[in-house]
Amino acid sequence: xxxxxxxxxxxTAFSGALLTAPAAHAQTQTVSIHYRLEYGNTWSDGTITFxxxxxxxxxxxxxxxGVNLEAARDTLGETIDSAGRWMDRxxxxxxxxxxxxxxxxxxxxSANAPGGAAKVRVCLTDGFQKRLKCQLxxxxx
Numbered sequence: 001x002x003x004x005x006x007x008x009x010x011x012t013a014f015s016g017a018l019l020t021a022p023a024a025h026a027q028t029q030t031v032s033i034h035y036r037l038e039y040g041n042t043w044s045d046g047t048i049t050f051x052x053x054x055x056x057x058x059x060x061x062x063x064x065x066g067v068n069l070e071a072a073r074d075t076l077g078e079t080i081d082s083a084g085r086w087m088d089r090x091x092x093x094x095x096x097x098x099x100x101x102x103x104x105x106x107x108x109x110s111a112n113a114p115g116g117a118a119k120v121r122v123c124l125t126d127g128f129q130k131r132l133k134c135q136l137x138x139x140x141x
Contacts, residue, residue, distance in 0.1 A: 031140055037075075037124040039132040040064075044075040044124040046105075050139045052116050055079050058106035061124065066100030069127030073098045076125055079109045079117035087111055097127060 032049045046059015057077045065071035076091035088110040096105040111117035116139075123134040 033137055033140070035059075035122055035135055035137055037122065037133045037135055039124050042073045042124065042132075044073070044122070046075070048077070048120050048122060048137055050116055050120075051111075053110070053112050054108050055111050055117050055120050056106065056108045057120070057122060058104075060102055060104050061098050062102040063098040063100055070130075071099065072127030073132075074125045074127065074129065075105055076123050076129065076131075077107070077109050078121045078123075079111040080119040080121065081111075081113050082115070082118040087113065087117060091125070091129065099127075 030049060030051055032047050034047055035045070037044045041064045042062050044059065044061040046057060049056045049058075055077065057075065059075070061073045061075050063071060063073040074092050074097045076089065078089045079087040081087050090107050090109040092105045092107055096103055109117075109120070118139055120137045120139075121134055122137060123131045125131050
């Protein structure tokens with residue numbers, strides 16, 4: 001009887017460990033990567049941080065003119081899953097848009113899948129969100 005009880009407890013504990021263990025492909029490590037985008041005399045420079053189910057992009061962008069929205073500069077990002085499918089997109093609130101200035105920014109993007117985003121596309125845009133220069137950043141494994 002005692003042997004059966006010990007065996008049953010061991011099997012139950014092992015089964016529970018298998019059920020609660022993270023999937024082999026799930027990436028739970030937080031990783032930060034630097035990026036820099038330049039377009040003429042304007043730029044976006046910052047850090048992309050990959051989390052389990054989200055990504056943050058923080059840094060600064062610069063505009064040399066404040067004449068109109070075409071001269072303004074903003075940064076946006078998109079998350080992409082491991083199968084190459086688009087997940088989500090986000091950018092700065094208008095208060096963080098640079099017009100004839102350098103402005104700091106920071107925002108997060110959802111990556112609601114096990115392991116989070118596999119890639120992020122970060123773009124320097126004008127005030128109309130027209131993409132001027134983009135970079136695809138892959139999460140290191």
